[in-house]
Structure formats: C-alpha cells, structure tokens
Amino acid sequence: RFLDDGRIELDSNAVERTIRPIALNRKNALFAGHDAGAQNWAVIASLIETCKLNGIEPHGYLSGVLKAIAGGHKQTDINQLLPWNYVNPV
Structure with a gap:
C-alpha cells in the first residue's frame, strides 16, 4: 500500500x-x-x-459491564459489552 x-x-x-x-x-x-x-x-x-x-475509562467500563452482567444482560448480546461497542448506560 x-x-x-x-x-x-x-x-x-x-x-x-x-x-x-x-x-x-x-x-x-x-x-x-x-x-x-x-x-x-x-x-x-x-x-x-x-x-x-478505544478512549474508554477502564474502571468505568469494567464496573458497567459487571453491573450489566449482574443485572441479567443476555449472553446472546455479549458483543454489546465489548470495549469497541460499549455504550455506558448512565
């Protein structure tokens, strides 16, 4: 290239x-x-x-992902929790 x-x-x-x-x-x-x-x-x-x-604050990300999982986030939607797809639910 x-x-x-x-x-x-x-x-x-x-x-x-x-x-x-x-x-x-x-x-x-x-x-x-x-x-x-x-x-x-x-x-x-x-x-x-x-x-x-990806410009995401790691502590907030890990905290948000663990809360989402504990709150019943579907395993079939796990791609939503990957760092490059993650949107922190405020």
Missing part, C-alpha cells in the same frame, strides 16, 4: 508502541502463580488496554 500512497508510513512502529502494553501485561501474567490466575489476569489486562485504545 505504501507504494501507492505516500502518506502511509513504511514501518509499523506507531502500532507496535500502541500494543506494547497489552503484550507486556500478557507476558507478566506468566508469573501469576497459577495457570487459571494468569489467564484471568491476561484477559483483564487485555480488556483494560483495549479500553485505553
């Missing part, structure tokens, strides 16, 4: 810098002490970093 459009950069450093915290948190989860704990930590860390990438 960069050959056709001179505005596109040749490297992916900007993207790599953006996703680095996600990768580091997943790697740190290896030292959580237990496989299940590490998997849970990696999921939470990924959600937090994905919130940041």
